[in-house]
Amino acid sequence: xxxxxxxxxxxxxxxxxxxxxxxxxxxxxxxxxxxxxxxxxxxxxxxxxxxxxxxxxxxxxxxxxxxxxxxxxxxxxxxxxxxxxxxxxxxxxxxxxxxxxxxxxxxxxxxxxxxxxxxxxxxxxxxxxxxxxxxxxxxxxxxxxxxxxxxxxxxxxxxxxxxxxxxxxxxxxxxxxxxxxxxxxxxxxxxxxxxxxxxxxxxxxxxxxxxxxxxxxxxxxxxxxxxxxxxxxxxxxxxxxxxxxxxxxxxxxxxxxxxxxxxxxxxxxxxxxxxxxxxxxxxxxxxxxxxxxxxxxxxxxxxxxxxxxxxxxxxxxxxxxxxxxxxxxxxxxxxxxxxxxxxxxxxxxxxxxxxxxxxxxxxxxxxxxxxxxxxxxxxxxxxxxxxxxxxxxxxxxxxxxxxxxxxxxxxxxxxxxxxxxxxxxxxxxxxxxxxxxxxxxxxxxxxxxxxxxxxxxxxxxxxxxxxxxxxxxxxxxxxxxxxxxxxxxxxxxxxxxxxxxxxxxxxxxxxxxxxxxxxxxxxxxxxxxxxxxxxxxxxxxxxxxxxxxxxxxxxxxxxxxxxxxxxxxxxxxxxxxxxxxxxxxxxxxxxxxxxxxxxxxxxxxxxxxxxxxxxxxxxxxxxxxxxxxxxxxxxxxxxxxxxxxxxxxxxxxxxxxxxxxxxxxxxxxxxxxxxxxxxxxxxxxx
Numbered sequence: 055x056x057x058x059x060x061x062x063x064x065x066x067x068x069x070x071x072x073x074x075x076x077x078x079x080x081x082x083x084x085x086x087x088x089x090x091x092x093x094x095x096x097x098x099x100x101x102x103x104x105x106x107x108x109x110x111x112x113x114x115x116x117x118x119x120x121x122x123x124x125x126x127x128x129x130x131x132x133x134x135x136x137x138x139x140x141x142x143x144x145x146x147x148x149x150x151x152x153x154x155x156x157x158x159x160x161x162x163x164x165x166x167x168x169x170x171x172x173x174x175x176x177x178x179x180x181x182x183x184x185x186x187x188x189x190x191x192x193x194x195x196x197x198x199x200x201x202x203x204x205x206x207x208x209x210x211x212x213x214x215x216x217x218x219x220x221x222x223x224x225x226x227x228x229x230x231x232x233x234x235x236x237x238x239x240x241x242x243x244x245x246x247x248x249x250x251x252x253x254x255x256x257x258x259x260x261x262x263x264x265x266x267x268x269x270x271x272x273x274x275x276x277x278x279x280x281x282x283x284x285x286x287x288x289x290x291x292x293x294x295x296x297x298x299x300x301x302x303x304x305x306x307x308x309x310x311x312x313x314x315x316x317x318x319x320x321x322x323x324x325x326x327x328x329x330x331x332x333x334x335x336x337x338x339x340x341x342x343x344x345x346x347x348x349x350x351x352x353x354x355x356x357x358x359x360x361x362x363x364x365x366x367x368x369x370x371x372x373x374x375x376x377x378x379x380x381x382x383x384x385x386x387x388x389x390x391x392x393x394x395x396x397x398x399x400x401x402x403x404x405x406x407x408x409x410x411x412x413x414x415x416x417x418x419x420x421x422x423x424x425x426x427x428x429x430x431x432x433x434x435x436x437x438x439x440x441x442x443x444x445x446x447x448x449x450x451x452x453x454x455x456x457x458x459x460x461x462x463x464x465x466x467x468x469x470x471x472x473x474x475x476x477x478x479x480x481x482x483x484x485x486x487x488x489x490x491x492x493x494x495x496x497x498x499x500x501x502x503x504x505x506x507x508x509x510x511x512x513x514x515x516x517x518x519x520x521x522x523x524x525x526x527x528x529x530x531x532x533x534x535x536x537x538x539x540x541x542x543x544x545x546x547x548x549x550x551x552x553x554x555x556x557x558x559x560x561x562x563x564x565x566x567x568x569x570x571x572x573x574x575x576x577x578x579x580x581x582x583x584x585x586x587x588x589x590x591x592x593x594x595x596x597x598x599x600x601x602x603x604x605x606x607x608x609x610x611x612x613x614x615x616x617x618x619x620x621x622x623x624x625x626x627x628x629x630x631x632x633x634x635x636x637x638x639x640x641x642x643x644x645x646x647x648x649x650x651x652x653x654x655x656x657x658x659x660x661x662x663x664x665x666x667x668x669x670x671x672x673x674x675x676x677x678x679x680x681x682x683x684x685x686x687x688x689x690x691x692x693x694x695x696x697x698x699x700x701x702x703x704x705x706x707x708x709x710x711x712x713x714x715x716x717x718x719x720x721x722x723x724x725x726x727x728x729x730x731x732x733x734x735x736x737x738x739x740x
Contacts, residue, residue, distance in 0.1 A: 063140070063147040068125040068627045075118045082107050082126045083146050086133045097134075097171070104130050104587075117598070124595045125627050127588040128634070135168050135583050135637070150638050165542070165639050169269040172585065174719035176270045186716050189262045195253040200290075202262050204252050206714040207285065207292040209485035209704035216489070216692045216701070223693075228681065231688060235486075236287035237294055237680045239498055241507045242280040251290040256282065263296050263483050265716045269542065274478060276301030276471070277515075279508060283482075283495050293714070295482035295495035299475040299508065302538055308574030308643040309538055314653035315466045317459040324449045324458065333440030333448075335659055337432055339461050343425045347418050348409040348525030357419075366426035374423035381416035388412065402526045405516075409525040418523055425464075428457045465658045471517065472530045473656060473663075475508065477539035481549065484713025485701040490687045492549040497679050500537060500555065500568050500646055502665075503672040508534045535649045535663045536656065540576055540641035550644050560678045561668045568646065568666055575640045581620050583637040589616065592623025 070076045082103070089099045104127065111123040129148070133139055136151030176182055189202040212234070219230040242256045249256060260280045264271045278301070283294040310316050324332060344363065352358050357377060362370045408414055432440075435448040448454035477499050482491025498504070512532040520528040541550065550570045557566040581589070596619055617635070624631040648667075654660040667675055691697055704712045 063142075063149050064630060064633060066125075066129070066146045066148060066627075066629050068121055068629070070118055070121060072116060072118055075116070075122050078110065079122055079125060080141060080144070080146070083129060083139060083141060086129060087139050087141065089133070091133075091136065100130060100134055108587075120591070120595045120598050121627065124588070124591040124623055125629075127591050128584065128624070128627070128629070131584050131588050132634070134171055150633075150636070166268055168583070168639070169542070172270040172582075173268060175585070177265065177716065177719045182265070185258075186262070186265070189254070189258060190715075193253075195251075200252040200254075202252075202254065202259065203706055203710060203712070203715075204290045205249070205254075205259060205293045206483070206704075206706060206712050207288050207485060208706045209701045209712070211288075212485050213698045213702035216698055220692045223689075227689060228684065231684045232287075232681070234287055235285055235294075235489075235680075235684065235688065237283050237494060237498065237676075237683075238286055239501065239503050239676055240282045240284050241504075242282065243507075243511075259293065260296050260298075262716060263293060263714065264479060266483060266714060267479075267481065274300040277475070277512060278478075279475075279504075279511060280479070281499075281504065281507075283491075283498055285486075293483060294486045294491050296479060297477065297481075297495050297499050298479035299499070299504070299534075299537070300478040302470055302474045302476045304470060306538065306576060306643060308576070309645055310466070312571070312573045312645055313536065313656055315462060315656070317462045320462050320657075321449055321455050321458055324445060328442045328445040328449065330440060330442045330445070332659065333436060333442065333445040335657075336445075336458065336461050337436065337440055339464055339658060340425050340428045340432060343464050344422070344429065346520060346524045346528065347422050347425075348406065348523065349418075349422065350406075350525070351410055351415070352419070352422075358422075362426070366430050371423045371427050371430075374419045374426075378416045378419035378423065381412045381419065385412035385416060405521045405527060406525045408522040414522045421523065424460055428460055431457045462657070466656075468520075468530070468658065469656050472512070472532045473534060474536045474538065475534055477537055480539060485704040487713070488697055488700040489691050490683075493553055493687050494680065494683045496550055496553055496570065497555060497683055498676065500648060501672070501679055502667055502669045502675050505534045505648065505665075506669060506672060508532060533655075533663050535647070535665075536652060537646040537648070539570075539644050539646075541644075542641070550642075555679060555682060557666050559682050560675045561671055562666045566650065566666055568648065570644045570646055573643045573645050576643050580635065580637050581617055584620060589620060593619045595626055596622045 068079065070079060085103045085106075086100075089096060089103065093099070107123065107126045107130070111119045111126075114122075129139065129146075132148060138149040138151070140147050177186075192199050192201045194200075215234040219227065219234050222230040240256065242260055245255065245257050247256045248254065249259060257280065260282060261271065278298060280296070280298040282296055284291040285294050307316070311319060314320060349358070349363070352374075353360070357373060358370050409418065431453055432448075435454060436444050449458060477496070480492070480496050480499060481487070482495055486494075509532050514529060515532070516527045516529055520530070539550070550572075553570040555568040556564075557568065558564040560568075584592075621631045621635065624634055649655060649663040649665050651660050651664045655663045704714065706712060
């Protein structure tokens with residue numbers, strides 16, 4: 055059964071004044087419509103159509119060529135993603151792809167195909183090809199010939215060892231399996247860190263195996279921590295899988311509702327059960343927010359006085375809002391991105407300089423207006439003594455509820471960058487993928503070793519936004535208490551399903567669990583459906599045709615610069631951005647709480663996190679998690695001959711046909727002289 059997400063066709067009319075340009079646009083769309091999406095030559099044909107458009111525009115000198123190039127490339131990407139196109143009475147119309155909700159396999163294949171387009175384009179780049187060749191080339195290290203292949207386990211050897219181990223199904227199976235697969239975590243703590251068996255840089259090892267994923271490897275802004283899961287049971291300690299933590303996505307409705315950051319839910323709880331402690335927390339949160347805003351320049355310029363901080367008036371709040379608007383306008387007019395990318399120095403002088411930029415003068419003025427208004431409202435409602443009764447009255451009014459919403463958003467902003475991380479990469483490589491090694495990697499991502507390493511890495515990290523707002527270094531303690539992730543496919547994730555670690559197995563309390571909670575679905579909204587070439591064309595269009603309000607890649611300016619550039623470009627095309635920024639690939643959202651007081655801690659109602667495991671037993675807990683994985687998943691998996699046959703397929707006999715080897719896209723000629731069907735030989739993790 056097929057369900058259409060959208061049944062209406064949407065007309066796309068780019069603002070092309072030249073008749074010749076309009077004819078060229080329709081010519082390009084006709085070529086897209088005629089390309090048979092079910093044909094084996096579809097991808098090749100789309101590449102030819104794209105190249106023809108780019109070539110025709112390279113010879114054009116008209117100002118509208120930017121419009122036509124951006125519109126044509128965008129439509130090409132949509133067609134590649136399965137969108138339907140047609141021309142009716144000279145007008146171009148599009149409709150989103152059908153979503154095969156009932157056919158899980160077909161839906162996964164549709165998304166997989168979309169991802170592989172970008173992944174294979176990346177693998178075809180000369181620099182990436184050179185990197186792959188360098189990693190696969192043999193070199194001498196400590197008297198032995200080594201390469202990245204030294205870190206892949208031969209599937210035949212592993213399968214034979216597992217067959218022998220399953221003979222101990224009744225007695226001694228735990229020790230037998232531990233001798234076959236003995237995982238440990240190796241965090242990539244620096245770019246210079248090397249593998250002690252091969253001399254290869256750990257980051258390059260991680261990057262090589264990341265290129266085997268079905269989706270393109272991209273760097274992520276903000277905090278990032280990569281790690282390898284290795285196997286001490288085999289020579290060279292081969293890589294079982296890889297993982298990475300990164301700064302979390304700020305807005306995920308399903309996660310925020312689960313945590314308690316959804317303001318309407320919070321207000322409803324207060325209406326049902328107001329407490330004096332929450333009333334005091336509201337006041338403290340506002341007081342701290344105001345203290346962490348640099349105001350010296352505002353005082354110097356007479357925008358406000360010290361008495362306004364304690365007794366704010368409507369006039370000063372309105373003045374701050376107007377000042378913020380003016381400073382934002384100046385920022386867009388005069389900003390130079392390079393001025394915001396100078397080497398950072400850990401000093402108050404540096405942060406004062408940042409605070410005094412137009413961007414942060416605007417942000418500070420607007421935030422100060424927000425929190426001074428909140429302070430005024432709280433003082434009017436609470437007087438000198440916050441109580442439960444006064445809180446109950448506050449949240450019954452529209453003004454009071456609005457103040458609570460702003461305070462909850464502030465509490466979230468203070469915690470999301472330091473106490474929450476996304477598992478942005480998580481999976482096993484072959485032959486471990488066949489024995490559910492992906493579940494092992496997911497389980498070890500929750501270990502105290504990861505939590506402690508994260509704390510060590512960012513213990514002295516100065517918050518970029520908070521420090522620029524305060525005009526002084528702001529360091530927040532990085533207690534990692536919540537992990538989040540999403541499935542690659544919108545129809546669920548076999549990797550994360552049913553993962554539960556009994557806390558008594560890892561030194562915690564009986565009855566408690568660390569689990570991957572399925573929270574709902576992410577909004578199918580983003581930019582991953584557009585190629586780098588299309589993004590560049592849209593960016594150029596904004597620069598050439600825009601109204602002077604530049605979109606800069608400056609941290610603190612707003613949401614993703616890439617998203618803002620694409621949206622601005624789509625708007626200039628007169629295309630519906632809300633429709634075209636939906637990628638129609640919703641993903642399952644998972645949350646993993648590492649503490650038992652998650653809501654209270656992340657809101658700031660409690661100061662100390664109550665972890666579900668001991669933080670001072672890293673090695674023992676990692677071993678205990680591995681033992682639970684062997685008992686819960688590996689022990690059952692190896693009783694299938696089909697599984698062990700799949701494991702054995704991944705050999706290191708030349709020519710190497712191993713699933714952990716980076717696949718060669720069709721556009722790249724292999725230098726091995728051997729034709730390998732990598733799509734069939736390679737089971738990719740999520």
